[in-house]
Amino acid sequence: MKPYFHSVTLDKEKCLGCTNCIKRCPTEAIRVRDGKARIMDERCIDCGECIRICPQHAKLAITDSFERIKEYRYPVAIPAPTLYGQFPSHVSIDKIMNGLLQLGFARVWEVARGAEIISQVTRLFLEKNDIPKPILSSACPAVVRLIRVRYPELVDNILPLDSPMEAAAYLVKKEMKKEGYPISDVGVFFISPCAAKVTSVKTPLGKEDSNVDGVISIADIYGPLLSAIKKLEEVPTLQKASGSGISWAVSGGEAHLVDKEHYLAVDGIANVARVLEDIVMGKLKNIEFIEGLACVGGCVGGPLTVENPFMAKARIDARAQKYPGSLPELSPDIEWEDFIWTKRVKPTSILKLDEDMNLAIQKMESIDIIHKSLPGLDCGACGAPRCRVLAEDIVQGQADQIDCIFKLREKITELAEDMVELSSKLPPSFSEREKK
């Protein structure tokens, strides 16, 4: 396995080397070098901010092609609840699920059901385990990765439980195995609004392996699915999830876990970072649970969706209201402990300036000096998001003072002055008369 797999990548052909993305990246993982953006693998958290902001559409999320379902005799679709928000309310969830069957899936199992199960598991887990408050939801893999990179002091606050997607994949495989399907013939495909989920399937954080075999983007499947749905008339009932699972597609979906006063739902990666910052300083007191979602509005704002996130949210809210229902009891053959992570999520040390702390301190001092000598405009022309980051790159040997256009100009001025001065100098053998 490669040390880093990322769904978010750059299409070099399309990149013009503008500086929109470097400014938006929450981990400052992008630089422009040689006229092209470059993503630093070890810092990227796959939040998709750069995909959304890039005016050239040069950032893309690698997902699996629909063709891959043919690799399995029994391909299974596990749609994110976000998929339901891509269609107007008169297209029922049953129709959407039947549409997926029409496209060639042998079975459809809702991630919204996985969400309901994870809600129950979370309750049981919190009854028996004490984890530091505030508890941080692990539903959004981009947020989990943000915490690893920028907030090592909070890794132990992360709820160490599977995402609804993982739960769904695990349960559908279990179900089919029980029915006698040879499990190697079953391929589970997540229908995804999310690039970070692709990464979490290829390189999971809390577990060794994922039960998901492929991830198909909502944007890719939307067209074919729409055509398939249009041809459907009467459809058999397939939907099993209720509102509590469906609403995980929007920010606030986990709200029922604790009472409202001690619960924060935060959406948008920059907002999540701000709240985590306040948490570390002890600024936000008496908060028990934080649901942080990288995308604005929650997964409905995911980079692989097609519908306007606010529209999609309204639809999800309406659908959730239409199917009220309390959380299902866990069936006796489900062991809730199966959903607990088996690998500890460790903080990364990516932002460390040096392994040797004495050297790190020296570097920090050099950074301060260089930073003070820079204009402080954070213009981005040097390819770094802020003057401070250029200073860091210079000290780490990855950039040069004159990458700053103002520094370059200063240098040219100096040189020009030197030249003027030199040109007025005359060899001693010349007389005053010849000067002119």
Next chain:
Amino acid sequence: MDTNNVNEPMKMQFDIAHDDFIRAGEASSKIKKMLLQLGFSGRVIRKVAIATYEVEMNIVIHSWGGTLDVEIDPGSITIIARDRGPGIPNIDEAMQEGFSTAPEKIREMGFGAGMGLPNMKSCADEFFIDSVVNKGTTIKMIINS
């Protein structure tokens, strides 16, 4: 960790203005970011972040303004907060959990639980406080890594 560090500790100073709630917390946030880049553990960063934030807020709320000096070396982080202000007449009382003289206006902003000083004390490995009425308060905290 090697405490027989031959290098000079890294030093910095921040000005803290009275009643400036917009910038309040900025110094703590900057210090926290630096510690992360220097490679301190999450546990240490958290303690320093809480201690500096509480001491910073006390200067903003209770004093007339002051400074925060921070010295970082691999073995420990030293925080010295000095302010000019009314001072604390009874330090033992002020150190008690729940003791606060914060006015209503401040309590409405979510401060004034009387937990700042006790929190600082529990985060710091060494804690010194000195206060002169109508002159000011000095607090020194050392957090070992």
